[in-house]
Amino acid sequence: MPGILFTSIGWGNLGLRLNDAPEDVTRRRENLRKSLSLQSLVFMKQTHSNRAELVDGSIPTIDSDAIVTSQRGVGLAVLVGDCLPILLRSAHGVAAIHAGRVGMVNGIVASTLSQLRSLGESAIDAIIGPSICADCYEVSPEMYEEVVSTVPAAATNPQVHQLNLQAGVTRQLANEGVEVLNMGICTKESGDFYSHRRSLSENLAEGRQVGVIYL
Numbered sequence: 001m002p003g004i005l006f007t008s009i010g011w012g013n014l015g016l017r018l019n020d021a022p023e024d025v026t027r028r029r030e031n032l033r034k035s036l037s038l039q040s041l042v043f044m045k046q047t048h049s050n051r052a053e054l055v056d057g058s059i060p061t062i063d064s065d066a067i068v069t070s071q072r073g074v075g076l077a078v079l080v081g082d083c084l085p086i087l088l089r090s091a092h093g094v095a096a097i098h099a100g101r102v103g104m105v106n107g108i109v110a111s112t113l114s115q116l117r118s119l120g121e122s123a124i125d126a127i128i129g130p131s132i133c134a135d136c137y138e139v140s141p142e143m144y145e146e147v148v149s150t151v152p153a154a155a156t157n158p159q160v161h162q163l164n165l166q167a168g169v170t171r172q173l174a175n176e177g178v179e180v181l182n183m184g185i186c187t188k189e190s191g192d193f194y195s196h197r198r199s200l201s202e203n204l205a206e207g208r209q210v211g212v213i214y215l
């Protein structure tokens, strides 16, 4: 069985590119790797793309929004602070996806499933970790229309323009035959996780947690 972990605020900020000392972030990432007894822990430079890359642990940071491996001892980390961390497993490998509004529309789920299936065909399970819920994710009317025209399952009420990203990716995964478990934890409402939107509304320091999966 693969190992899975979603870090909380107690693990500290794990995102570079924020207002936090890079050496502190690097030390926390190394502590996380050691505490999971992993040979390597691969991170992504995430850009809301649909790029899913196969990795073997030899490169510590990959330009992509999903990573896939069949190697034991190689942890896959996805950084989030409201976006959806999706962890996948099959009989042949594991994957970690960064899925926000843009990545979901761009098809990051489909490209990741294609990479994971390239390792071998078998049933795939997914878990959606702590991420923003529909009640907390109101967007502009234009953005709302753009997203629901591509991913109708993300729609809620056309009067309020709240997007349900968890429902959107759940439908995308289910349409491809993937069994989905949604933890149902909202980052903005829970005090245990970093949340970009809560940071803005409460003037808090920004941070990112990770979802990690490994064989």
Ligand SMILES: [Zn+2]
Pocket: 132, 133, 134, 135, 136, 186, 187, 188, 189
């Ligand atoms: Zn919420």
